[in-house]
Amino acid sequence: MTYLAWQRIIAFDKLRLTDMAGIQHPVSFLPSLPNFHEIRLLKKGAILPDIIQLLPDNIANQIAAGEVIQRPASAVKELLENAVDAGADEIKLIISDAGKALIQVVDNGKGMSDTDARMAFERHATSKIRNIDDLFRIKTMGFRGEALASIAAVAQVELKTKRAEDEAGTFIEIENSQVKSQEPVAMHTGTSIAMKNLFFNVPARRNFLKSNPSELKHIVDEFIRVAMSFPEIFFSLTSNGQQVFHLEKGSLKQRIVQILGNTYNARLVSVQEQTDYLDIIGFVGKPETAKKTRGDQYFFVNNRFIKSAYLNHAVMKAFDEMIGKDSYPMYALFISLDPAQVDINVHPTKQEIKFEDERIVYAFVESAVKHALAQFSITPTLDFDLDASIQNLDAVSKPFTEEKKSSASTSSLFNSFTKSHQAHFIENKSELKHWKDFYEKEAPVDPEFRPLTAGLEIETETHQPLHAPLLHAQYISENLMQLHNAYIVVQNDKGYLLVNQQNAHERILYERFTQAVAGKPIAVQQSLFPVSIDLTAADAVLLTELIPDLQQLGFMLEPFGNNSFVVQGTPADVSQGNEKNALEKMLEQYKHFSTDLKFSKREKLFRSLALQQSIKAGTSLSQKEMTALLTDLFACNTPNSTPNGKPTYMSFKKDELDKMFGR
Incomplete structure (x- = not known):
C-alpha cells in the first residue's frame, strides 16, 4: 500500500481499516505505517471534510504585501512610480520618522474618478493591462495593480484625488484593506496619498525594520532612482519637516549634478549611441572620479531602474586599464529598446529584468562606453559650465606673451628636457629628486634565479x-x-x-x-x-x-x-x-x-x-x-x-x- 493510499484511509471499526478504494486492512497494520500519526481516521460511514479554503482578502493582501512592501522605501518606490504614470510634472515626497509614521506623495497628475479611486485598492486592479499581449508592450512604471492593495493591507491610508473635469475630488480612508469612509473633498487637480503607521497590524514586520537613518538611506536611494529617470519632472523630498532634495526640471546632466554633487559637473563624459536594435544615452564619470564603492552606478531600461551585474561587467570592461582593479566608475546609462525584447515581470520589485538577447545588449553597452571614453581622451572639449573663478585666472584669461615665453624657455627645467645631455641634472633639483621612484620599474626576474631567502622560515x-x-x-x-x-x-x-x-x-x-x-x-x-x-x-x-x-x-x-x-x-x-x-x-x-x-x-x-x-x-x-x-x-x-x-x-x-x- 503506497503512502498516498495510507493518507486515504477514511473509516475504521473494531478490527479493520477501510481505505478510499474500499480495501480493508487489519488494525495491526496501523503501527507499521510510516507517519501513521498523520492519518485522518473517521468512524465508519463518515465523510472526510474539505480542508482547502480561500483566504480572506485582508490576509491575502498582507501576504502579497510581504513581497511588494518590504520596508518604507518599497512603498516610496511604488507611490512615486504611480505619480509618474499619472502624467505629473511636479511630485513631492513627504516622510516622517523614516517612513514608519508617514509616507505621503503629492502630484499634479490627471487624478482619478471616485469609482477608479475605490477600485485602485483592489488586488490586480490596473488601467494598463487589458489582455495578455499588453504584458509585452509595457511602457509605464506600474502595471500589475499590486502596490495600493499591498500598502492598504499594512498601513492606514488616506487618498485624495481629483480630475480636471470634476468639480470636487474624492477622499477615501482605508485601514487593514477595509474602506472606512469615502466622501467628496475640495482640492486641486492631482492626487495625494498618505500611508501612516506602516506595519501597524503586523508588529513582527515592524520590529525587523532598521534604525531611522538606515531606513531613510533606503528611501533616498529609491527617490534618486526615480528622480534621475525623469529630469523633466520636478521632485522634492522632505523628511521630518526638513527639505532634503529640491530638484528643478532640467537636462539629464543637470539632474545628475543636482543629485550626485557639483564635483561631477566637469567630470562627466557623454554617452550617446543609436542603433536599429537599441539606443544608449547617459553619462559616465571620467576615470579620476572612480571610487572604492559601487554607489554612483545607475542602469535604466526604458526609464526603469534595474540591477544587472552582467551589464555592469560590460562597463567595467570598457574602463579596463583606465582605473584600478578595486575601483568602480560612476555611470548613469539609459537603454531604450522595444518592450517586446525585455521581460520586466520576473521579480516582485521589477528591478531585475530579462533581455531576449543579453549578449547583444552587453556588446552595445561596452562599445558605447568605450567610444565615449575614446572621444574624451582624443578630443577633450571645453566645458562652458566651468567655474567663473577658474576662467578668470591669469593662466586662462591672459595671453602667453613673448616675454613669458622667453622666461619659460630659459628656465632650468625647460633646458633639462630640451637640451642634449642635460637629463642627469634633474636629480639635483630638490623638487624632482624622487622622480625615479615613479617611473623606474623593477628588473625582470629570471625564472632560474633562486633568491637568498629561499627556504628561509x-x-x-x-x-x-x-x-x-x-x-x-x-x-x-x-x-x-x-x-x-x-x-x-x-x-x-x-x-x-x-x-x-x-x-x-x-x-x-x-x-x-x-x-x-x-x-x-x-x-x-x-x-x-x-x-x-x-x-x-x-x-x-x-x-x-x-x-x-x-x-x-x-x-x-x-x-x-x-x-x-x-x-x-x-x-x-x-x-x-x-x-x-x-x-x-x-x-x-x-x-x-x-x-x-x-x-x-x-x-x-x-x-x-x-x-x-x-x-x-x-x-x-x-x-x-x-x-x-x-x-x-x-x-x-x-x-x-x-x-x-x-x-x-x-x-x-x-x-x-x-x-x-x-x-
Whole structure:
C-alpha cells in the first residue's frame, strides 16, 4: 500500500481499516505505517471534510504585501512610480520618522474618478493591462495593480484625488484593506496619498525594520532612482519637516549634478549611441572620479531602474586599464529598446529584468562606453559650465606673451628636457629628486634565479607580544631602518622583524578607537576657524547616523542644514585643512564595508577610519616616528595583525640565516 493510499484511509471499526478504494486492512497494520500519526481516521460511514479554503482578502493582501512592501522605501518606490504614470510634472515626497509614521506623495497628475479611486485598492486592479499581449508592450512604471492593495493591507491610508473635469475630488480612508469612509473633498487637480503607521497590524514586520537613518538611506536611494529617470519632472523630498532634495526640471546632466554633487559637473563624459536594435544615452564619470564603492552606478531600461551585474561587467570592461582593479566608475546609462525584447515581470520589485538577447545588449553597452571614453581622451572639449573663478585666472584669461615665453624657455627645467645631455641634472633639483621612484620599474626576474631567502622560515607571530627588550624605546631606536618607505626593519636577539608600517598603524588606530568608546578619550584639536562641508543627500544621511560614534572618536561635528555639516574639531592626528577629505574618504571606506553583514555599524566605522587614516606606503618616517610606531604597536592587545587579518610584521630567525650561509 503506497503512502498516498495510507493518507486515504477514511473509516475504521473494531478490527479493520477501510481505505478510499474500499480495501480493508487489519488494525495491526496501523503501527507499521510510516507517519501513521498523520492519518485522518473517521468512524465508519463518515465523510472526510474539505480542508482547502480561500483566504480572506485582508490576509491575502498582507501576504502579497510581504513581497511588494518590504520596508518604507518599497512603498516610496511604488507611490512615486504611480505619480509618474499619472502624467505629473511636479511630485513631492513627504516622510516622517523614516517612513514608519508617514509616507505621503503629492502630484499634479490627471487624478482619478471616485469609482477608479475605490477600485485602485483592489488586488490586480490596473488601467494598463487589458489582455495578455499588453504584458509585452509595457511602457509605464506600474502595471500589475499590486502596490495600493499591498500598502492598504499594512498601513492606514488616506487618498485624495481629483480630475480636471470634476468639480470636487474624492477622499477615501482605508485601514487593514477595509474602506472606512469615502466622501467628496475640495482640492486641486492631482492626487495625494498618505500611508501612516506602516506595519501597524503586523508588529513582527515592524520590529525587523532598521534604525531611522538606515531606513531613510533606503528611501533616498529609491527617490534618486526615480528622480534621475525623469529630469523633466520636478521632485522634492522632505523628511521630518526638513527639505532634503529640491530638484528643478532640467537636462539629464543637470539632474545628475543636482543629485550626485557639483564635483561631477566637469567630470562627466557623454554617452550617446543609436542603433536599429537599441539606443544608449547617459553619462559616465571620467576615470579620476572612480571610487572604492559601487554607489554612483545607475542602469535604466526604458526609464526603469534595474540591477544587472552582467551589464555592469560590460562597463567595467570598457574602463579596463583606465582605473584600478578595486575601483568602480560612476555611470548613469539609459537603454531604450522595444518592450517586446525585455521581460520586466520576473521579480516582485521589477528591478531585475530579462533581455531576449543579453549578449547583444552587453556588446552595445561596452562599445558605447568605450567610444565615449575614446572621444574624451582624443578630443577633450571645453566645458562652458566651468567655474567663473577658474576662467578668470591669469593662466586662462591672459595671453602667453613673448616675454613669458622667453622666461619659460630659459628656465632650468625647460633646458633639462630640451637640451642634449642635460637629463642627469634633474636629480639635483630638490623638487624632482624622487622622480625615479615613479617611473623606474623593477628588473625582470629570471625564472632560474633562486633568491637568498629561499627556504628561509618566515612566520607571523600569533602568540604573545614581543619579548621585553624590544619594548624598550632606546633599544628599538638603535636598530631601525626603513625600506622602500613602506617597511621597518628592527633587530632583536632572535633575528630581525620586518614591519609593514601601514598595517601596523592600522592596528594601532583600530585599538585606539575601540578604547575611546570604552572610555579612554582621544586627543582632539579644535579648529580655529570651523570648517563646513557639503555632501550629497545620501552621504549626509549616512554621516548623520554616524555622528554619535564619530564624536566619541574625536570628530566634533554637527548638522548645519541642507546636507551641510560644521566641523569644530578633529582627532589630533588629522591635519588642519584636511577635515573634509578625511570625512569623505571615511564615508567611502564605510560604504565599502556596508555589504558585509557580520560587521556592526560601529565595527565598520572603526575599520573604515583605521584604514583611511593609517600611514600609507611611500611615507618617509624619521627615527623618532618609527620608534613611536613600534612602541604603540607592541602595546596593542593584538599586535600581530590588522583588524582584517593582514600581518603587521614577519619574523626572520637568526639561526636560519646562519644555516643559509653555512654557519
